Amino acid sequence: MKRLIPLILITFLAFSCSNDDDSYYHDYHLEYIGAVDANVPSEFVFGRTYRIEVTIELPNSCYFYYNQYDYFYEGTSRLIYPIAHVDDGVSCTEDIREVTFPIPVQALQQETYTFKFYQGQDSSGQDTFFTIDVPVVN
Template identity: 35%
Template sequence: MKKVLMPFILIVACSWFISCEVDDDSPNFYFTALNTIEAEVPESFEFGETYDIEVTFLRPNGCTFFEGFDVVQTAETSRDVVVIGSVLTDENRVCTQAVEEVVATLKFKVIYTDDYIFRFYAGDDADGNATYLEYTVPITEGVSSN
């Protein structure tokens, strides 16, 4: 019995020393959509190639950070793109209120031979409806080396 009880007591004692108390387990951030102000898309795409699309967006304050892109395929060659940010909500954190333009790169691989349509989320209008910057990129034939 002593051999069975000793490991159990040891585990309980170690967990007491290792454990820590967290006062607040609520999230200290949330995700938000950021407004795109410009996207530098190529004049054309070539099938099978990968492109860097430079996206300029607004960072509204010092507590908002770029997290990535949410790209939704709305049709075979149509994409809605939203810049995603995280906003820190720590009570003790002081945030600058300066709005800053930031550039991030969206890597995009061309997998279809039809023209692509990109719609980048640019914010909401006065009625609360989403607005978009829209770009159409045609596909060009690759140069053959025959």
């Protein structure tokens, strides 16, 4: 009997984990989405931590934001690329909405921070940004 119980349990788990229900699974991709605004302090005090508020615009109901972004260091600059989850193969409605999310930043350099917020690509495929400089004080 002791050997039968694990066998029944394994069989039950194998069949209960079936992914035949397609209503929960769908294709999607991730894509960079342009920032439309950012709320940044006028200055940083060295050593303190701040929250930058970034606003993005989701163009339709197939776009979702799950607090994902790429944050790249480039010298004293910080490049910020918000990432949207986009559902594929489903019908979308025109539901333009703005989402604001925080990015924590600790002022650990003495030089001015240059924040470059991704806005999209130009006609030649080059990334475009809007830029905000934040000086650091002691």
